[in-house]
Amino acid sequence: MQAIANWFQQLYETTGLNFSVFYDAYDWDRYFGGLRMTLLLSITTILLSLIIGAVGALLQGSPSVLLRLPVNAFVVVFRNTPPLVQLFFFYFGLGTMLPAVEAAGMRVPLLSNVQWAIISLSLFAAAFNVEIFRSGIEAVPRTTLEAAEALGYTRLKAYIHIVLPLAVRVCLPALNNNLVNLLKTTTLAYAIAVPETLYAVKQIWSESQNVFEMMVVLLATYGILVGVLVWLMHRWERAMRIPGYAR
Amino acid sequence: MAATWTPDQPIVQCVDVRKSFGALEVLKGISLSVRKGEVICIIGPSGSGKSTLIRCINALQPISSGSIQIEGIEVSDPRLDKLALRRKVGMVFQQYNLFPHKTALQNVMMAPIHVLGQKRPEVEARARALLAKVRLAGKEDTYPGELSGGQQQRVAIARSLAMRPDIMLFDEVTAALDPETVKEVLVTIRELAEDGMTCLLVTHEMNFAREVADHVYFTDRGVIVEHGPPETLFTAATDERTQRFLSQVL
Numbered sequence: 001m002q003a004i005a006n007w008f009q010q011l012y013e014t015t016g017l018n019f020s021v022f023y024d025a026y027d028w029d030r031y032f033g034g035l036r037m038t039l040l041l042s043i044t045t046i047l048l049s050l051i052i053g054a055v056g057a058l059l060q061g062s063p064s065v066l067l068r069l070p071v072n073a074f075v076v077v078f079r080n081t082p083p084l085v086q087l088f089f090f091y092f093g094l095g096t097m098l099p100a101v102e103a104a105g106m107r108v109p110l111l112s113n114v115q116w117a118i119i120s121l122s123l124f125a126a127a128f129n130v131e132i133f134r135s136g137i138e139a140v141p142r143t144t145l146e147a148a149e150a151l152g153y154t155r156l157k158a159y160i161h162i163v164l165p166l167a168v169r170v171c172l173p174a175l176n177n178n179l180v181n182l183l184k185t186t187t188l189a190y191a192i193a194v195p196e197t198l199y200a201v202k203q204i205w206s207e208s209q210n211v212f213e214m215m216v217v218l219l220a221t222y223g224i225l226v227g228v229l230v231w232l233m234h235r236w237e238r239a240m241r242i243p244g245y246a247r
Numbered sequence: 248m249a250a251t252w253t254p255d256q257p258i259v260q261c262v263d264v265r266k267s268f269g270a271l272e273v274l275k276g277i278s279l280s281v282r283k284g285e286v287i288c289i290i291g292p293s294g295s296g297k298s299t300l301i302r303c304i305n306a307l308q309p310i311s312s313g314s315i316q317i318e319g320i321e322v323s324d325p326r327l328d329k330l331a332l333r334r335k336v337g338m339v340f341q342q343y344n345l346f347p348h349k350t351a352l353q354n355v356m357m358a359p360i361h362v363l364g365q366k367r368p369e370v371e372a373r374a375r376a377l378l379a380k381v382r383l384a385g386k387e388d389t390y391p392g393e394l395s396g397g398q399q400q401r402v403a404i405a406r407s408l409a410m411r412p413d414i415m416l417f418d419e420v421t422a423a424l425d426p427e428t429v430k431e432v433l434v435t436i437r438e439l440a441e442d443g444m445t446c447l448l449v450t451h452e453m454n455f456a457r458e459v460a461d462h463v464y465f466t467d468r469g470v471i472v473e474h475g476p477p478e479t480l481f482t483a484a485t486d487e488r489t490q491r492f493l494s495q496v497l
Binding site: 141143144146147148149150151152153154157161162165166169242243244245 | 305307329330333334336337338340342344345346347348357358361362363389390391392393394403406407410
């Protein structure tokens with residue numbers, strides 16, 4: 001580790017390229033903290049948006065208008081408005097209307113900016129996931145469902161054992177895209193002062209005056225994070241492949 | 248109703264069944280009955296309502312009026328217990344409709360486990376025996392996409408049989424198959440019939456109908472034009488429409 005730090009220190013002294021995060025412990029801690037926050041935001045919002053999306057798609061296919069209508073309204077609202085505005089709405093709009101709570105002798109908001117970011121971004125991505133899952137569900141042939149019906153499957157059992165496993169396979173590429181977008185959209189949390197990677201890196205370059213170098217680090221960080229996510233999704237896609245199943 | 252049905256009564260009893268899609272009346276008063284152990288073939292030109300009839304018998308489509316009873320259960324009853332009906336009735340489709348993400352063995356095992364809640368080891372033993380019966384031993388772990396049409400259709404037959412139905416419905420099950428694989432499916436159905444399974448087939452396989460059926464119904468434009476034992480219907484049809492149809496397909 002020390003060798004790497006020395007090399008970057010050397011680089012700075014000889015060329016003026018100041019990658020302070022790689023030799024300055026204080027900058028590194030800030031950067032690493034931001035990275036951890038980005039991972040926390042990404043993982044929780046991906047999981048929550050998948051769950052909300054799957055449940056929403058199930059309700060959307062229900063025969064009851066009372067169930068379909070709220071889901072459709074949810075999709076329209078969250079798809080037709082900018083995610084940054086949604087974030088502001090939740091944090092500055094709803095957040096200030098909620099009662100404050102007493103914690104360690106101080107009055108603090110009921111939900112922190114990190115929690116609002118997770119809620120807001122999950123709902124934003126979930127609206128798209130609902131539509132993505134629906135595309136998969138609609139790609140399952142009616143006749144396959146009929147075969148299940150003729151074997152005595154109820155609607156719910158057919159969904160769990162037949163429709164969803166097939167639908168997920170169909171919609172994985174589209175889901176992949178949306179989750180990549182979601183990971184990158186977590187940078188919006190910057191706007192409500194969530195100390196994620198962009199926020200941390202911005203602080204570093206303001207103090208160390210190395211905007212260009214930190215930009216490179218920032219872009220590389222997201223390039224690698226998305227690369228890992230895409231690799232995982234492709235592995236999942238391969239694991240789900242059915243021998244001889246041509247679409 | 249169900250309590251009054253005895254095995255000496257028809258297992259399927261259709262009385263004046265009518266079915267309309269909007270303004271189009273597809274079934275215009277069909278009456279037929281199937282007794283236990285019988286093999287019944289329904290033949291007729293495309294669009295005559297054969298497939299609609301067989302789908303109505305399994306409550307996949309509601310009828311507009313009339314009555315269909317399976318072992319005394321009224322299919323058009325709005326309070327129909329569909330599971331009870333479908334435990335009695337097995338159905339095989341033209342396009343096989345196997346579950347593509349499951350192996351042949353899993354396809355056969357799924358419904359008894361998920362729907363009837365039967366024990367896995369017992370279901371698996373039965374599924375293996377059924378696959379062997381339809382001559383697919385060795386293909387247990389193969390996915391539907393890797394099987395030929397004829398093989399898939401035999402898996403579909405085994406899948407229906409796993410539910411131990413009292414009657415099997417076959418909806419043009421060889422229509423999508425290559426000529427050389429048609430035979431292997433027909434042999435399977437013939438063996439089923441010889442075992443005493445009650446079978447109702449919509450088919451274009453006239454030779455099969457002639458050799459295996461106990462009774463043949465000729466339908467055209469939503470009505471039964473003529474019916475009788477195959478030896479009579481195929482050689483001494485009295486209606487002009489039947490004669491014309493048979494002269495075209497034989």
